[in-house]
Amino acid sequence: MSLFVNVLTAVFVVVGVALALVAAIGLHRLGDTRARMHAATKPATLGVLCCATGAVLQVDDVSSITKVVVVVVLQVITAPVGAHMLSRAITIDADQAG
Amino acid sequence: MSAVLTVALAMLLVAAALAVWRAVRPGTLGDRAVALDMLTAIITCGLLVGAALTGDGLLLDLAVVLGLLGFLASVTVARFIERRGV
Numbered sequence: 001m002s003l004f005v006n007v008l009t010a011v012f013v014v015v016g017v018a019l020a021l022v023a024a025i026g027l028h029r030l031g032d033t034r035a036r037m038h039a040a041t042k043p044a045t046l047g048v049l050c051c052a053t054g055a056v057l058q059v060d061d062v063s064s065i066t067k068v069v070v071v072v073v074l075q076v077i078t079a080p081v082g083a084h085m086l087s088r089a090i091t092i093d094a095d096q097a098g
Numbered sequence: 099m100s101a102v103l104t105v106a107l108a109m110l111l112v113a114a115a116l117a118v119w120r121a122v123r124p125g126t127l128g129d130r131a132v133a134l135d136m137l138t139a140i141i142t143c144g145l146l147v148g149a150a151l152t153g154d155g156l157l158l159d160l161a162v163v164l165g166l167l168g169f170l171a172s173v174t175v176a177r178f179i180e181r182r183g184v
Contacts, residue, residue, distance in 0.1 A: 017143065047139065054146065067161070
């Protein structure tokens, strides 16, 4: 059981971290601000979600698990809203400039 | 498992370095805002991996605060770009 939980933790954490690394590479490889945003906003939700699943499997008290849930809920609500506001501002600014 | 998590932290360090480089490199304000927004997500991931590694609940408090601050920062920069331009 313990080995199974540890392997599951490692898998989730590696998936989340690999997403973050790919997004960081995409931040340099992609050519446009909104294209870079397309790369950058994925680890903000899915990467954090995977890392949080890994963390929840390793901590054992209820307060820590609650904190991880709070982190996930906050991130899932705020990350798309923040990204949307930023992309809207960039689009409005590009329209005004062009 | 702790070896895997340590390697994961090293990968996050590389990702954070790439994001910082993107923010420092010449670019528009939007580019920098996107890069710094991603940096907060990477640091949140790092705190969660650190909590998985040590079982320390204090790191999770930091992750909560960082999530709120990151949202506030990206909204502020978005309003700034919208009003004043890049």
